[in-house]
Amino acid sequence: MPDVRTHEPDDHDNAYAGLLVNDAHWAFGTDFEDPLAGVDTTVPDGVDPATLATYCLMLGDDALVLSQRLAEWCSNAPDLEEDIALSNIALDLLGQARLLLARAAAADGSQVPTLPDSSPVPDEDRLAFFRDAPQFRNVRLAEVPGGDFAQTVVRILLFSSWRLALLDRLNQSRDAVLAAVAAKAVKELTYHRDFAGRWFLTLARGTDESRRRLVAGLDALWPFWTELFETHDVERAAARSGVGVDPADVAADVEAVLDQVLAASGVERPAQPPHAADHGRDGRTGRDGEHTEALTALLAEMQVVARAHPGGQW
Structure with a gap:
């Protein structure tokens, strides 16, 4: 991978090169450069800062x-290779979260929690x-509890298929940070x-027990599937x-992607x-808090650690 501090990329990469500086240092504390x-x-122009900030919070x-x-x-x-793979996926998402939360704060600082003036927390x-x-x-x-490995595979498949489609289109965002x-x-x-698609197929075609666990994981997460496509007013305004x-x-x-995976694995939709997941008051969902x-x-x-030491330096 080229060193982003010396790499001379195209316009999109130029923006992201700045974002990647010290990207590994995602942690509560200080002495890290502004992401x-x-x-x-x-x-x-023409974009409401509060809408942009809230939209970034949603994705972040x-x-x-x-x-x-x-x-x-x-x-x-289950084994070291999958342990590392899941940790790397988590770190990828954590890096995305850091940038998106920083963008939210830059767009509308009023949404950032207030701490004592002496606090160094970014x-x-x-x-x-x-x-x-x-x-x-x-x-x-x-947010729902992780379940076993099969359910985790299902969650990554559902989430990443959805998020990949979203962010592929977000490449064309008028906001330079979101596009980058x-x-x-x-x-x-x-x-x-x-990663999730390969494991979904492996578990579906493996033993009776691996297939049972996979189907059970799909059943457990299925109630949350359509919430991913329910457009919130903020998402509509941002679009x-x-x-x-x-x-x-x-x-x-x-x-269509999900149908391909299910067909290849011989697993039917639940x-x-x-919509079996209960919506909250007045139809509220995660996007509403x-x-x-x-x-x-x-x-x-x-x-817990950050709240116990809001003035701490790490």
Whole structure:
């Protein structure tokens, strides 16, 4: 891989080269360079900053929360190769989350949690560690408990197929940061989807037990499937202004990919209706801050150190 500090790429790569500086240093603390240093963060003409920021939070929270779920597999996967693969997928999503949360903060600083003036915590960390569950905008597929390895494979397949289709179109965003993030993330998500697709086929054609677990995992996650394509008002506004993508517009493409995987593996779609996941009050979903109890527990574990030491330096 070329060194992004010396590489001379095209326009898209130039933007992302700035984003990649110190990309490995995603952690609560200080002494890390601004992840958007050298990148034009001007909000495009005609775009509402609050809408852009909330849209970035939605995409960033999706990646952040699923990254935490996948990190739970570290040292617990079936073998070392899969342990490393799942950890790398988690790190890819964590890197996407950092950039998207930083973009949200740059677009609309009013959405960043307020800490004491002496606190050195950067904006993206404030968004990650100092919001409560109702302030998170991730889809609920990302937050539910991990289950066994087969269910994790199903979740990665569903999530990455959907996110890949979204970010492939987000390449054309009028926002320079979103376009640059999407350009890099498409390559990562292609690997995520292929990893999950291969394992889905392997488990489906393996033993009776591996197939049973795979089908059970699909049944467990299926209620959250159509939420991925339900367009929130913020997503609709972002798409109309040319900075975002309406998830309903990618539904047909994603369904076609899923159909191919199911056909190749001989697995049928679950009999239960995909809308079986209870919506919250007035039809609210994850995009509205309506979550399962699992997110509260996940955030409590993820945020405990940062909240205990808001003035800490690491």
